Amino acid sequence: MDEFSFIRSIAPSAYQQSSIIKGIGDDAAVFRPSGQDVVTAVDTMVDGVHFSLETMKPYHIGYRALAANISDLAAMGSVPAFYLVSVVVPPEWNSTGLEELYRGMKDLAAQYRMDVIGGDTVSGSELSVSITVIGYVDKDKGRYRSDARAGDVVFVTGTLGDSRAGLECLLKGSTVNDEEKTFLIHRHQMPEPRASFAQALAGVERLALNDISDGMANEANEIAEASEVDIHLEKEQIPFTPTVKEFFSDYYDEWMLAGGEDFELMGTVSAEEWPEVIKAADRVGLKVSKVGIVKEKQKDNPMVYLHEQGTKRVVTKTGYTHLTKKGE
Missing domain, CATH: 3.30.1330.10 (PurM-like, N-terminal domain)
Structure with a gap:
């Protein structure tokens, strides 16, 4: 042809x-x-x-x-x-x-x-x-990374790490059962962009949004930098598919933060309008999870922190984390 x-x-x-x-x-x-x-x-x-x-x-x-x-x-x-x-x-x-x-x-x-x-x-x-x-x-209704404010709820849609787990299944195989393997591979090969959810949020006055293409760690840092704020994430609240943790336990922490290509949405919204975000997700049949809060930045540069069982780690764009000093 x-x-x-x-x-x-x-x-x-x-x-x-x-x-x-x-x-x-x-x-x-x-x-x-x-x-x-x-x-x-x-x-x-x-x-x-x-x-x-x-x-x-x-x-x-x-x-x-x-x-x-x-x-x-x-x-x-x-x-x-x-x-x-x-x-x-x-x-x-x-x-x-x-x-x-x-x-x-x-x-x-x-x-x-x-x-x-x-x-x-x-x-x-x-x-x-x-x-x-x-x-x-609509005029002046674009959603920007620079619109996060102290006191905001941090949220993500769907589950994180699925695409990377699907790639692993394709490259190396796994003992994941056929149904779950098919789901993870589908998430890698045919991801579903969250455009319908974004449109359902049209009535929310202020949102910062970012799509999770390079990993949650990267997107959180981009929002923090653009908005000049600190973002505090709670590891226990970050959504994941149980199969990923069960069969890829050595990697799921890394994939959850830096696996990328899930094409979910990460955002921040005022605590007052957080219920509207939940309603919007319900209308389009989508899971949305609160994963942290936004605070005023405490240092010269905006930071992203991951809290887990009383510890606080700095999260860089690559997903690599290190412990902060006690009291920081």
């Missing part, structure tokens, strides 16, 4: 977004927002760096690549609308593999009524997928 035939094959017969004026088929796409702020993000995934063909089929690669981008929009409180895709295709790939990659994206996009409105395909030595996503959010 030549490039032009392929473009025709992925062009939608009808667009779901009413703001689209011109989609695929011209030099660029045109859309007209109606009084909302436009949110955009881009992410690139490369074979051998962000994924492996040993653990993912082309369908999973496409699905997961778009999921990562939708998760970025969710962290901004945005409603997903459009995506554009550029793929570097290695010589050993055939049209079937490329079609499957796009099918993975298309199936996920359909859940959010997203339209593909452009992109490019070129030949190269390694498979690379670059996606730009565009979404809308």
Whole structure:
């Protein structure tokens, strides 16, 4: 299949977004927002760096690549609308593999009524997928890392460490029973971005949000730094899948903090509006857990601490922790 035939094959017969004026088929796409702020993000995934063909089929690669981008929009409180895709295709790939990659994206996009409105395909030595996503959010209602305040509740959605455990199952196998193994592998290959939950939070006045792509430790530090606050996490409150602790007991602490790629949401909200967050999660059938609190920073630099059985550890972006001195 030549490039032009392929473009025709992925062009939608009808667009779901009413703001689209011109989609695929011209030099660029045109859309007209109606009084909302436009949110955009881009992410690139490369074979051998962000994924492996040993653990993912082309369908999973496409699905997961778009999921990562939708998760970025969710962290901004945005409603997903459009995506554009550029793929570097290695010589050993055939049209079937490329079609499957796009099918993975298309199936996920359909859940959010997203339209593909452009992109490019070129030949190269390694498979690379670059996606730009565009979404809308009501004026001045974007969610920013810099909006955390002292006294806020810190929360996360879902369970953490599942994706890393799923990768371990794929790479090395495990004694995890088939049902749980399937669940963990699914969490790795086909993560569910929390865009519906983010939209359900629209009525909450102030939120700081971040998506957990690089691990909870990293995201907590990003919020702390952007907001100039300290974040205190309670280890016993961090949600995890029991199977992960049972079968990967040597690693689950690390994966819970720094496993990454769960694409859950981490955020902070005032104690007064915390009940609204719980209600929003209930409306979309999602688990949400309080995992800590925000405090005024006590040192020159914002810090993240992990509390466990009377001890307090400093948590860096990598997830590595060390004990603080007594009394700190």
